[in-house]
Amino acid sequence: xxxxxxxxxxxxxxxxxxxxxxxxxxxxxxxxxxxxxxxxxxxxxxxxxxxxxxxxxxxxxxxxxxxxxxxxxxxxxxxxxxxxxxxxxxxxxxxxxxxxxxxxxxxxxxxxxxx
Amino acid sequence: xxxxxxxxxxxxxxxxxxxxxxxxxxxxxxxxxxxxxxxxxxxxxxxxxxxxxxxxxxxxxxxxxxxxxxxxxxxxxxxxxxxxxxxxxxxxxxxxxxxxxxxxxxxxxxx
Numbered sequence: 001x002x003x004x005x006x007x008x009x010x011x012x013x014x015x016x017x018x019x020x021x022x023x024x025x026x027x028x029x030x031x032x033x034x035x036x037x038x039x040x041x042x043x044x045x046x047x048x049x050x051x052x053x054x055x056x057x058x059x060x061x062x063x064x065x066x067x068x069x070x071x072x073x074x075x076x077x078x079x080x081x082x083x084x085x086x087x088x089x090x091x092x093x094x095x096x097x098x099x100x101x102x103x104x105x106x107x108x109x110x111x112x113x114x115x
Numbered sequence: 116x117x118x119x120x121x122x123x124x125x126x127x128x129x130x131x132x133x134x135x136x137x138x139x140x141x142x143x144x145x146x147x148x149x150x151x152x153x154x155x156x157x158x159x160x161x162x163x164x165x166x167x168x169x170x171x172x173x174x175x176x177x178x179x180x181x182x183x184x185x186x187x188x189x190x191x192x193x194x195x196x197x198x199x200x201x202x203x204x205x206x207x208x209x210x211x212x213x214x215x216x217x218x219x220x221x222x223x224x225x226x
Binding site for chain 2: 004035040041042043044045091093101103104105106107108109
């Protein structure tokens with residue numbers, strides 16, 4: 001079946017511009033996660049959704065970052081006034097639930113480059 | 116949150132078994148041990164997980180030490196497609212959102 005889909009796969013933007021990154025999770029998955037991976041680094045947690053609500057926003061690096069999820073499905077991560085340090089691969093994952101026994105299914109990410 | 120320690124890199128020959136170690140000396144009783152792998156230009160892919168007993172699936176085996184302070188991911192016959200970064204992470208009911216991901220082990224497979 002269809003996996004987690006992220007778009008665009010690559011995004012180059014100028015410093016100061018806003019960007020929107022989209023994630024389509026696996027159908028029926030209630031939990032959705034956003035992570036960021038800088039070059040040569042491990043994954044950094046940003047935010048997760050249970051349904052349409054985001055119980056934990058503590059990983060968002062600054063108030064320039066926001067995310068929403070609608071209809072318990074598609075999620076959008078928005079970065080306003082992008083900075084060069086925002087350059088990274090942004091990964092989305094979904095799972096049927098949030099418990100410890102539920103593996104995460106990842107998309108292939110959006111590679112964001114801020115020039 | 117409990118952390119894991121893995122070697123930065125390992126090398127194997129095709130068709131040979133590979134044992135990827137992971138240390139998690141501060142693991143708690145409710146932490147599950149999960150393994151993911153990440154191929155170049157892709158998102159991480161779930162491999163296997165376990166709590167106390169050894170586990171087998173079509174991809175790999177997971178051997179967990181009796182004291183649970185270490186574990187080993189076993190690829191029984193490495194193929195070139197197994198070249199990836201392998202991550203060992205701990206997940207419990209309270210933290211599976213934030214998962215602490217280290218740098219993993221970069222596995223090279225020689226033909």
